[in-house]
Amino acid sequence: MTPDQMRDASLLELYRMEADAQAQVLDAGLLVLEREPNHAAQLEACMRAAHSLKGAARIVGLDDGVKVAHAMEDLLVAAQEGLLRLLPEQIDGLLQGTDLLRRVGAQSIADAPSAERIEQLVALLEHQLAIAVPALGRGIAAEPVLQQPAAPAAVAVQEPVDDLLEDGRGRVLRVSAERLDHLLDMSGKALVEFQRIQPLTDSLQRLKRQQSAVRRTLDGVRELTQNNSLEPQAQALLEESRAQLAECQQLLHTHFEAFDEFAWEGGLRSRSLYDAALSSRMRPLADVLVGRARMVRDMGRSLGKQVRLDIEGDATQVDRDVLERLDAPLTHLLRNALDHGIEPPELRLRKGKPEEGRLLLRARHRAGMLLLELSDDGAGIDVERLREVVVARKFASAETAARLSEDELLAFLFLPGFSLREQVTEVSGRGVGLDAVQHELRQLRGSVRLEHRRGEGSTFILQVPLTLSVVRSLVVDIAGEAYAFPLAHIEHMVRVSAEDVVQLEGRQHFWHGDRHVSLIAASQLLQRPEGRTEEAGIPLVLIRERDNLYGIAVERFIGERTLVVMPLDARLGKVRDVSAGALLDDGTPVLILDVEDLFSSIAKLLGSGQLERVDRRSQGVQEATRKRVLVVDDSLTVRELERKLLLSRGYDVAVAVDGMDGWNALRDEHFDLLITDIDMPRMDGIELVTLLRRDSRLRTLPVMVVSYKDREEDRRRGLDAGADYYLAKASFHDEALLDAVQVLIGEAQG
Incomplete structure (x- = not known):
């Protein structure tokens, strides 16, 4: 807040600001005191925070806040003076007091704690003090039972106070996002x-x-x-x-x-x-981690486990938008580590591990990205148990599962609906698992992978951009235009010679390491005109979706660039396979590809079975230079007449006897023009043109209809189906056909 805003704010608003700030001090200090009860600096900090909140609550007239803060202060002062040693049960009470002090100044009555709950907590804290130090107590009463305690798994994570008057570097002003x-x-x-x-x-x-x-x-x-x-x-x-x-x-x-x-x-x-x-726009990572140590501690206790969270690099600067979207994935991974990773204390002792489990979150910058490593010292992944669950839930047959490698099995953990829990609990078993984490990180143009050490723990490695405003990308040429793949989604960049491309089950593949990789033409994927690859080999961008690896064939690698992201106009809606735009150094526009969308487009294309060849240079020189025309007509006389006319002008001509024959030819070979009759057996010309216009690869192919039907409604029917030119056989002559072909596709030599 500015000084004017501070002056105009109500006392209750000022109390809420102070409660948030002091509660963070209490949360952090109490977690340290749980491990080191005699930590003098933290005892002093917690006592002062409770004392400050008591004074603030008294000024504002919040008697409930005064009672809670006073009871907390008495307990902390006794610990400071060495009269008692703080136990986990007393830490529980103090943390619950911290939560109530946040809420006593709530704007709505519904959010404020009830008077009964306040009295129960105060009585609990006084009872704990009286048991530990009878001389200070008011008599030992029966231990009060708190009703509806705060759910440890859903501890409120408070946003840090943004509007401080000073931050050590001068005034801080509020500026809208x-x-x-x-x-x-x-x-x-x-x-x-x-x-x-x-x-x-x-x-x-x-x-x-x-x-x-x-x-x-x-x-x-x-x-x-x-x-x-x-x-x-x-x-x-x-x-x-x-x-x-x-x-x-x-x-x-x-x-x-x-x-x-x-x-x-x-x-x-x-x-x-x-x-x-x-x-x-950059904020320290600590902003998104506020309350996480408290959440881990409370959730661990609810599961009967002793766990602490250590954080390294929490001062690492990240764009605020990225921080906000990291909140949910990090919370889920922490819960996952607590529930699936860390063992109960007695089991850890039998394994020779410390009774207290440890989660370690490391953060650092690397190559313009934020790298997060979340490790636990728990049991790791039981690979054989995972294999059994894969079979039991019918994700794979027993024979297939037996052949899966460890990495392939771990990939199942990221599938939607997959869970190792057989029963639904408050923490796990709902099937909303690591797939949600992976999806959110991909939306951030980032990635996540899992490493595990059997019996020793697991590590999740997250990589996301430091900001969504710029993106490091590989810029490529597709059909003469610039497109960008975010580097975070690229597995490899390779060049493959046409001789290394093999045909396997109707698809083109090449060997990469010890596996086959499917090849897909980027021009077909993005519905762009066909392009020519470089003589040095076919440039490929390898992208991975879980265990599937795809090679996207482009025309040329332009190079790595750091692009300033320019969002597309909202009036365009969601543009398929594209997330945003940018400009290259020379002002050339470039589209940044949405890799999540690309995976959906790849799945549809593979399902259609209509993949184009990516090794275009294997076609003859004549095919690359002469324009090809397909003539479809059930009349032998008409077919031959049109074929000879077109050949005489230098066009390369193929013929088909009906619509079905023509459709098969169009899918198997490349043509620059289709000339078709309407009335034919098996499939007529209207059906053929309709199919063609629905096909993503063929929809732009020029079409000429040559028919005996010369009525206006017949012409309109052909043109409405998608034909570009309608020529009646009644007025047919040599020059009319050739002139129309030249109008549609130009001279025979391209």
């Missing part, structure tokens, strides 16, 4: 626009070299003419040209130095502006 987003967007665009100055710099450098070359040429001409008689006028013109060129060179040199300095300083400032705008 929309304004920050707009500032970041404008600074990102400014950075990209300024980067377009580099091609101009390169052009000026070439101009300098060309002028130097011209100067050397003129000097050579001057030397050649010195010993030869040259008219005075020509000699004067030559000298004048040399002088003017020298002046131009000097002027260009001066301007180029100034321009080069401007480009360097401007680039530095635009980058600094963007970095400053980006940093304004």
Whole structure:
């Protein structure tokens, strides 16, 4: 808050702010005191926090808050003075008191704790003090029973207070997220626009070299003419040209130095502006971890386990949008580790492990990404048990499951609806498991993988961008246009020669390591025109969906780029297979691919069985240069007439005897034009054109209908089906057909 906002805020609002801040101090300190009851610094910090809240509650007139804070303070002071040693049961009471102090200032009555619950907690804390230190108690009464205790598995995680007056670096002002987003967007665009100055710099450098070359040429001409008689006028013109060129060179040199300095300083400032705008959205990872140690402790106790959470790198800076979306996955993984990983204390002791389990969350930056490692020292994954569950739940047959490797079995844990729990509990067994974690991370353009050590624990490794405003990508050429694959989703980049591509069960594959990888043409996947691959081999981008690996064939690798994400206009809705746009350094627009969408498109394409070949260079030179026409007609005379006419003009022609024959030919081979009759057996021309227009690969193929039917309704029926040209056989003549073909696809030689 600004000073004015602090002045205008109500006392109750100020209490809520202080309660949130002091409750965080209490939560953190009490968790330390549970492990080290005599930790003097934490005892002092917790006592002061309780004392501050008691004073704040008294000023605001919250008598219930005063009672709770006073009872907590008495217990903590006794511990400070060495009169008692804090036990887990007393820590439970103090933590519940912290929760109630947060809620006594709630805006709605429904959120505020009842007077009965306040009295029960105060009585519990006084009873614990009286048992431990009878001289301080008011007499030992029967131990009160708290009703409806706070559910440990659903501990409220409070947002950190944003609007502090000072943060150690000066004033902190409230700025809306929309304004920050707009500032970041404008600074990102400014950075990209300024980067377009580099091609101009390169052009000026070439101009300098060309002028130097011209100067050397003129000097050579001057030397050649010195010993030869040259008219005075020509000699004067030559000298004048040399002088003017020298002046131009000097002027260009001066301007180029100034321009080069401007480009360097401007680039530095635009980058600094963007970095400053980006940093304004960055928050420490600790913001999303507030209350997580408390949640782990309370949930562990509810499961009869002793667990602590240690965090390394919680000061790592991450975009706030990323932090918010990491909340749910991290919570789920922590719950998963508590329920499935950490063993009960007695079992840990039998295994020679410490009675208390440990979760370790490490965070660090790596290659422009946020890397999170969540490890536990529990039992790890029982692979054989997992194999049995896979068979029992009919995810695979017993024979198939027996052949699965360990990595393949672990992939089942990320399937929707999969759970190792046979019964539903408050924590597990609902089938909403690691698939939800994986889905959320993929939405963040990130990834998750699992490593385990049998009997020693498991580690989940999460990798997400530091910000959603920029994305490190591999930019590729598809059908002459730039597209970007986020690097987080790319398994490998490889080049494969056409000779290494094999046909297997109707699909193209190649060997990668020890497995077959399916090949899919990016142009077909994105419904773009066919392209030509480079002579050095077929460039492939390998992407993985769980245990499935796909090779996406592109035309060219442009290179790795850091792109400023530009959201698509909301009026476009969700564009299939595309998540956002961006601009390259030279201003070329590029579409950032939505890899989650791509997997759905791949599944549909594989299910259709209509995959294009990706090794286009294996076709003959004649096919690559001559345009191909398919003629479909059940009349032998008409077929031959049209075939000969087209051949005479240099077109490559294939024929089909009816619509079904034509449809099979269209799916198996490449054509530039379809010429079809309407009335044919098995499948007529209207059905053929309709099928073609519904096919993602063939829908753009030009179609000409040649029919004896010449009525207006017949023409309209053919054109409505998707034909581009309608020619009646009654008015048919050689030039009419050839002229129409040329209009539709041009000359025979492409």
